[in-house]
Amino acid sequence: MSDRRIAVGNTGNGFAYEEPLIFERSRPGRVGHSVPEPDVPRIDPGSVLPAEALRDDIPGLPEVSEVDVVRHFTRLSTWNAAVDLGLYPLGSCTMKYNPKLNERAARLPGFAAAHPMQPIALQQGFLQLCHELERQLAEISGMDRVTLQPAAGAQGEFAGLMMIRAYHEQRGEKRHRVLVPDSAHGTNPASATLNGYEVQTVPSGDDGVLHPEAVAAAMGDDVAGLMITNPNTLGLFEEHIARICEIVHAGGGLVYGDGANLNALLGRTRPGDHGIDAMHINLHKTFSTPHGGGGPGAGPVGVKNILAPYLPTPVVRELSGDEGEGFTLDYDFPHSIGRLHASHGNVGMFVRAWTYIRTLGPEGLRRCAEMAVLNANYLLARLRSAYHVPFDRPVMHECVLSDKLLHGTGVTTHDLAKRLIDYGYHPPTVYFPLIVPGAIMIEPTESESLEGLDHFAEAMLAINEEARENPELVRSAPHHTRRSRLDETRAARQTVLRWQPEPRG
Amino acid sequence: MLDTIGVGSLDALFASIPEKYRLTQALDLAGAVSEQELISELSALSGRNANLESHAWFLGAGVYPHFVPSAVDALVSRSEFTTAYTPYQPEISQGTLQAIFEWQTMICGLTGCEVANASMYDGASATAEAVLMAMRATRRDRVVAAGTLHPHTREVLGTYLSGLRAEIVDAPRAETGRTAPLAEFVDDSTACVILQQPNFLGAIEDVRAAAAAAAAHGALLVVTVNEALSLALLAPPGENGADIVCGEAQSFGVPMSLGGPHLGFLATRRKLVRQLPGRLVGETVDVEGRPGYVLTLATREQHIRRERATSNICTNQGLCLLMATVYLALLGPRGLRQLAELNLSKAQYAKARVRETPGLSLPFDAPSFNEFVIGVPDSGAAALERAREAGIVGGLDLAGLAETPEPSVLVCTTELASRDAIDTLVSALGDRT
Numbered sequence: 001m002s003d004r005r006i007a008v009g010n011t012g013n014g015f016a017y018e019e020p021l022i023f024e025r026s027r028p029g030r031v032g033h034s035v036p037e038p039d040v041p042r043i044d045p046g047s048v049l050p051a052e053a054l055r056d057d058i059p060g061l062p063e064v065s066e067v068d069v070v071r072h073f074t075r076l077s078t079w080n081a082a083v084d085l086g087l088y089p090l091g092s093c094t095m096k097y098n099p100k101l102n103e104r105a106a107r108l109p110g111f112a113a114a115h116p117m118q119p120i121a122l123q124q125g126f127l128q129l130c131h132e133l134e135r136q137l138a139e140i141s142g143m144d145r146v147t148l149q150p151a152a153g154a155q156g157e158f159a160g161l162m163m164i165r166a167y168h169e170q171r172g173e174k175r176h177r178v179l180v181p182d183s184a185h186g187t188n189p190a191s192a193t194l195n196g197y198e199v200q201t202v203p204s205g206d207d208g209v210l211h212p213e214a215v216a217a218a219m220g221d222d223v224a225g226l227m228i229t230n231p232n233t234l235g236l237f238e239e240h241i242a243r244i245c246e247i248v249h250a251g252g253g254l255v256y257g258d259g260a261n262l263n264a265l266l267g268r269t270r271p272g273d274h275g276i277d278a279m280h281i282n283l284h285k286t287f288s289t290p291h292g293g294g295g296p297g298a299g300p301v302g303v304k305n306i307l308a309p310y311l312p313t314p315v316v317r318e319l320s321g322d323e324g325e326g327f328t329l330d331y332d333f334p335h336s337i338g339r340l341h342a343s344h345g346n347v348g349m350f351v352r353a354w355t356y357i358r359t360l361g362p363e364g365l366r367r368c369a370e371m372a373v374l375n376a377n378y379l380l381a382r383l384r385s386a387y388h389v390p391f392d393r394p395v396m397h398e399c400v401l402s403d404k405l406l407h408g409t410g411v412t413t414h415d416l417a418k419r420l421i422d423y424g425y426h427p428p429t430v431y432f433p434l435i436v437p438g439a440i441m442i443e444p445t446e447s448e449s450l451e452g453l454d455h456f457a458e459a460m461l462a463i464n465e466e467a468r469e470n471p472e473l474v475r476s477a478p479h480h481t482r483r484s485r486l487d488e489t490r491a492a493r494q495t496v497l498r499w500q501p502e503p504r505g
Numbered sequence: 506m507l508d509t510i511g512v513g514s515l516d517a518l519f520a521s522i523p524e525k526y527r528l529t530q531a532l533d534l535a536g537a538v539s540e541q542e543l544i545s546e547l548s549a550l551s552g553r554n555a556n557l558e559s560h561a562w563f564l565g566a567g568v569y570p571h572f573v574p575s576a577v578d579a580l581v582s583r584s585e586f587t588t589a590y591t592p593y594q595p596e597i598s599q600g601t602l603q604a605i606f607e608w609q610t611m612i613c614g615l616t617g618c619e620v621a622n623a624s625m626y627d628g629a630s631a632t633a634e635a636v637l638m639a640m641r642a643t644r645r646d647r648v649v650a651a652g653t654l655h656p657h658t659r660e661v662l663g664t665y666l667s668g669l670r671a672e673i674v675d676a677p678r679a680e681t682g683r684t685a686p687l688a689e690f691v692d693d694s695t696a697c698v699i700l701q702q703p704n705f706l707g708a709i710e711d712v713r714a715a716a717a718a719a720a721a722h723g724a725l726l727v728v729t730v731n732e733a734l735s736l737a738l739l740a741p742p743g744e745n746g747a748d749i750v751c752g753e754a755q756s757f758g759v760p761m762s763l764g765g766p767h768l769g770f771l772a773t774r775r776k777l778v779r780q781l782p783g784r785l786v787g788e789t790v791d792v793e794g795r796p797g798y799v800l801t802l803a804t805r806e807q808h809i810r811r812e813r814a815t816s817n818i819c820t821n822q823g824l825c826l827l828m829a830t831v832y833l834a835l836l837g838p839r840g841l842r843q844l845a846e847l848n849l850s851k852a853q854y855a856k857a858r859v860r861e862t863p864g865l866s867l868p869f870d871a872p873s874f875n876e877f878v879i880g881v882p883d884s885g886a887a888a889l890e891r892a893r894e895a896g897i898v899g900g901l902d903l904a905g906l907a908e909t910p911e912p913s914v915l916v917c918t919t920e921l922a923s924r925d926a927i928d929t930l931v932s933a934l935g936d937r938t
Binding site for chain 2: 035
């Protein structure tokens with residue numbers, strides 16, 4: 001692209017640095033790391049490997065110094081919004097504060113510099129931590145057993161449904177449908193497809209929750225199970241959950257819980273007690289492991305005992321009796337769904353989540369849920385007069401508004417989201433759940449103070465006034481960012497997915 | 506706050522939970538602990554795990570011990586990267602988006618492919634997703650797996666395909682340590698052939714032969730790489746006939762961390778881009794014509810396509826991707842090549858020592874990079890126990906994992922393996938007294 005010439009460094013905007021691609025900083029001969037001199041005879045690769053197996057140059061890597069690299073990525077970092085900079089009310093993502101202690105814990109050498117296949121006797125501290133985290137998560141969710149292996153919530157869904165599938169197959173039952181409410185996350189139906197299931201959408205009621213009659217109407221002896229998120233993506237507690245589980249169970253199906261919104265329930269109620277048979281728990285949401293710009297997360301899955309034979313292997317087990325003390329890994333489970341991950345899963349996240357649970361204890365965890373719910377309801381109360389509330393009732397950890405009252409101003413949810421950026425806020429989740437046109441899904445989490453919530457509410461109210469008095473201001477936002485309204489259509493049509501050197505000459 | 510909301514108590518906010526299901530007592534968990542006490546407890550747990558600081562290290566087998574330059578963690582630890590989420594709002598996510606675009610470029614260069622995605626959970630799931638992608642692209646459901654895949658990769662592949670109409674055919678291994686020729690296993694219903702390079706036993710496979718075997722029947726070749734540093738030395742698979750190149754990039758600055766979080770990569774030909782799972786970042790311009798980056802081609806993904814998406818994957822391994830991007834920038838093409846040659850030199854030295862040590866053998870004669878198999882006089886477990894007594898995590902006992910002519914261990918020698926440690930390891934493995 002010819003318009004890609006960016007000045008390196010100061011552009012007259014003070015410390016708001018422009019930053020080119022790292023490849024454009026490249027200068028022949030520069031290197032940012034010194035590799036040790038060999039203490040063994042230096043081998044010419046051509047002398048031990050066949051010529052056709054070797055490569056010459058490595059395109060696509062820059063030649064830059066350590067200072068170049070540090071400045072490049074430090075400057076890039078200043079182009080990001082982050083929880084540590086301010087409220088990040090992305091609904092269903094639980095962008096709570098990530099304690100620094102967790103980071104220190106995960107970097108201890110016995111966690112960060114240890115290997116998944118080292119001898120069992122040399123990884124007892126890790127296995128103990130896994131065992132304890134499994135028990136903590138089981139207690140919090142009301143499940144009997146937990147596997148930590150799934151690397152993300154979506155992989156947890158995949159694994160949980162696979163255990164449900166194995167359960168039915170073991171009983172000789174052929175069931176090929178999975179029920180998913182219309183308010184579900186997109187991963188739910190995608191995980192069902194990956195399991196070979198047909199997805200049937202079940203409509204939510206006019207009050208935003210799923211009704212037993214709707215589930216009963218969709219139920220049949222070819223239904224493997226129902227996937228349900230509770231609280232749901234409207235922030236509402238699925239108050240008929242127990243009855244719904246009974247209906248699915250009576251029809252021979254099992255119920256999968258999407259644990260994305262578990263933060264609202266900590267210490268107040270447990271999905272396992274409602275009748276959920278399997279559920280994943282997003283450690284990066286409820287248990288404060290950082291989101292990292294889109295991962296890594298972790299999605300442990302809790303199951304009831306009926307699904308225990310199908311857990312992924314290996315399984316951590318505490319030794320007993322003649323075996324002595326300590327922990328081991330068991331592999332011999334003939335009905336297991338098998339392995340999901342090359343190793344044990346995203347172990348660094350286990351350490352952080354364990355640390356978080358120990359930091360808070362049972363009272364602290366319950367307080368998390370209470371403050372998260374209080375904060376969401378407070379924001380709803382402050383915004384109710386200005387914004388349409390499609391399901392106006394007390395919410396749990398998040399509230400969903402819409403742009404319906406802005407119709408006629410020309411301002412949409414998209415514009416509102418962009419304008420919030422000018423006020424220094426990461427926008428909420430927008431246009432989701434799909435059942436609310438123009439949805440604005442706000443999850444403040446427990447991490448925000450009253451002043452922080454008030455400031456956000458005032459920004460939302462100010463934008464509402466702007467939409468009426470000066471809609472163009474909102475429709476052309478953001479105005480205070482270094483880029484504005486990037487052309488996504490162009491990105492998809494003229495796909496440029498990597499840097500390439502401009503042709504010489 | 507309760508007044509503003511219009512309720513009398515916090516409990517009122519939880520009224521939608523049926524009374525029967527409200528917890529009346531505290532969860533059965535240990536009580537809250539101070540930061541200071543927790544650090545002590547964590548240090549004690551950490552201290553019970555062998556690690557790169559406590560032992561000399563020769564265990565790889567898919568997770569490789571490499572030196573991580575200080576700048577990697579310093580940069581990745583910046584809150585603006587660590588505590589951001591998926592870059593859905595490009596105006597305030599250009600840092601993350603540009604880093605992903607740089608990663609995609611680097612992976613294309615290393616693999617010899619035209620497009621790469623924004624990463625997958627790990628090498629095993631990346632391989633499974635590559636196979637699913639090949640099945641979609643060819644509309645075929647038979648998969649030929651080389652007999653030399655890492656057993657965990659093979660297991661994960663089986664798990665991923667278990668709910669779908671698919672058949673996996675496993676080729677055997679040849680005496681050289683490479684896979685048996687694959688041509689006889691490929692037919693017109695084969696979606697893809699999967700080859701690991703270097704393979705589980707460290708042997709360097711013939712990518713061109715596998716590509717020819719696949720192409721003869723219109724099947725795709727998937728090459729999976731566990732030791733990504735090998736890409737600095739070996740011919741890029743994408744230029745030798747691989748249609749999809751995937752694997753694990755943990756070697757590029759990501760801590761071993763007991764197996765995760767790591768970093769799956771997935772790259773392919775441009776014509777297959779719409780079959781790619783996961784996120785992609787593309788370059789574009791903003792309203793004033795300034796360059797910038799956005800998530801693109803999202804119509805492949807679950808949040809748009811739901812049950813018709815190319816995958817259910819929702820995240821990438823953002824922070825691990827950043828580690829690798831910083832690492833690759835620091836080393837550059839020359840540093841990376843130099844490091845790969847250092848790894849090769851260490852392995853060749855170790856092999857030479859093995860050849861001159863009574864009781865030890867090299868059961869496979871295929872060329873290798875930084876990992877290879879050593880035959881030991883008694884049992885892998887006993888030999889590794891001798892190494893451990895010398896303060897060494899000596900490799901992987903292959904008993905039950907791969908059939909070998911004699912009891913064997915899989916050993917890797919990275920830049921962290923000193924000459925002295927190699928000498929000690931070789932003596933310990935061979936010494937039965």
